[in-house]
Amino acid sequence: MQTWQLPEHIADILPERARQLESVKEQILALFRVHGFELVHPPLMEYSDSLLTHIDTGLSLKTIRVPDQLSGRQLGIRADITPQVARIDAHLLAQNQGINRLCYSGSVLHAKPDGFLTTREPYQTGAELYGCTDTAADIELIDLMLKSLKTGGMANTILSLGHIGVFRAIATAAKLSDSQSNQLLAMMQTKDREAVRALATSWQLDDIWTNALALLPELYGGREILQAAKQRLPQLSSVTQAIDVLEQVCAAFPEQAIHIDLAEVRVDNYHTGLLYAAYAPDHHDAVARGGRYDGLGAYFGRSRPATGFSFDLRVCGEYLAASTRPEAVRVAVADYTKAIDKINELRGNGICVVVDYGVADNSGSLKRLVWQGNKWLVQ
Structure with missing residues (x-):
C-alpha cells in the first residue's frame, strides 16, 4: 500500500477548488450574517454522549469513536453539527430566553459514506433558529436555504416538503410500538405500498390504520397532494395540523417549484415536524435538508423549539464556474x-x-x- 493513499471516500481539495469553496463560503456566511445569524464553531470532537449517538441510531452508525487518553472516556468525531449547536443554545447561551439565530460551516466525518458517490467528509454548512414555534420561522429558514443554494450556483432548485407528524399521528392512533414504527419508517423510503400493507396487516391493525399507512407512499407529487391527503387520510387533529403547516409553506413560495412527499419520513430521530429539502438538476440526492426538531435541547438541559437546515458546501463546487488564481x-x-x-x-x-x-x-x-x-x- 502506498503511504500517500487516502482512505476510501476521502479526498484532498486542491488549490482551484479550495479557492472556489472558500469564496462561496464567505458569501454564504455573509448572507447568514445579514439575516441575523451569528457564527459558531463547535469542536470537531466531543464526548460521544454529547453527540446523541446513543439516542439516534442513524447518527450513531455514522459516528467514529476513539478513546480519550486524558479522561479514559469515549470521544466521538462529529458526524452532524446540528446537535452541537443545540447544545450551545441550551447550555452556553441559556441566558437568552428569546430567539437565537446561529450558523456554522465546518467539516464532519462519517464512518461510512451515505452513497457510492458521496464523501465521508462533508463540509456541513447551515443555520438554526431556536425559540420560536411559529411556522413563519420555518418559512424564514427555507427562504434562507434557497438563497444560500442560489449563492452556491444552484438557482433552479425544487423544494421538497414532508411532515413527520402525519406518520407519527397515524402510528400513535394505531398504537404501534417504537420497534414497529421504525420498521415502517425504513420501509416508507422505498415507496413499496404493498410491503407496508403486508406488514401492517401482519400486526392485525384495524383496517383504517392499515389503509392509512399504505396510502402514505402514494401521497407524493405537486401542491395538489395536500388536498388529496385531506380527503383520504383519517381525520386526526395532528394530521390536520401537519397539512395546515404544509399549506402555509406552499403559500409562502408561490413561484417556487414544490414537491410534496408525505412518505418522506427520514430516519433522523431528532426531527419532530416539518421536513424540507432542496433538489438540483443532475444531482442524485438532495443538495440541502432541514426541518423542525423541537425539544432536542432537552437532552442538554433546556427544551426549545427549533428549526434549521444544512448542506455540504462541497456540492456547490459542482455548480460554480472554475476559479482562476489572482494575478x-x-x-x-x-x-x-x-x-x-x-x-x-x-x-x-x-x-x-x-x-x-x-x-x-x-x-x-x-x-x-x-x-x-x-x-x-x-x-
Whole structure:
C-alpha cells in the first residue's frame, strides 16, 4: 500500500477548488450574517454522549469513536453539527430566553459514506433558529436555504416538503410500538405500498390504520397532494395540523417549484415536524435538508423549539464556474528587502505579490515590481 493513499471516500481539495469553496463560503456566511445569524464553531470532537449517538441510531452508525487518553472516556468525531449547536443554545447561551439565530460551516466525518458517490467528509454548512414555534420561522429558514443554494450556483432548485407528524399521528392512533414504527419508517423510503400493507396487516391493525399507512407512499407529487391527503387520510387533529403547516409553506413560495412527499419520513430521530429539502438538476440526492426538531435541547438541559437546515458546501463546487488564481506581481528576491514598503502597500490593497527566486513556479505572473525613476513600479 502506498503511504500517500487516502482512505476510501476521502479526498484532498486542491488549490482551484479550495479557492472556489472558500469564496462561496464567505458569501454564504455573509448572507447568514445579514439575516441575523451569528457564527459558531463547535469542536470537531466531543464526548460521544454529547453527540446523541446513543439516542439516534442513524447518527450513531455514522459516528467514529476513539478513546480519550486524558479522561479514559469515549470521544466521538462529529458526524452532524446540528446537535452541537443545540447544545450551545441550551447550555452556553441559556441566558437568552428569546430567539437565537446561529450558523456554522465546518467539516464532519462519517464512518461510512451515505452513497457510492458521496464523501465521508462533508463540509456541513447551515443555520438554526431556536425559540420560536411559529411556522413563519420555518418559512424564514427555507427562504434562507434557497438563497444560500442560489449563492452556491444552484438557482433552479425544487423544494421538497414532508411532515413527520402525519406518520407519527397515524402510528400513535394505531398504537404501534417504537420497534414497529421504525420498521415502517425504513420501509416508507422505498415507496413499496404493498410491503407496508403486508406488514401492517401482519400486526392485525384495524383496517383504517392499515389503509392509512399504505396510502402514505402514494401521497407524493405537486401542491395538489395536500388536498388529496385531506380527503383520504383519517381525520386526526395532528394530521390536520401537519397539512395546515404544509399549506402555509406552499403559500409562502408561490413561484417556487414544490414537491410534496408525505412518505418522506427520514430516519433522523431528532426531527419532530416539518421536513424540507432542496433538489438540483443532475444531482442524485438532495443538495440541502432541514426541518423542525423541537425539544432536542432537552437532552442538554433546556427544551426549545427549533428549526434549521444544512448542506455540504462541497456540492456547490459542482455548480460554480472554475476559479482562476489572482494575478500576481513578481519581485526579485534581491529586491525584496528594499521594496518591502511597496510590497506591503500592494498586499494591503489585496494585490498578490510573490518573491521570484529565479526558479520556475506556478504563479504564471507576467508583471514585475521594478525600481524606476526613483520609485517602485509594477510593469
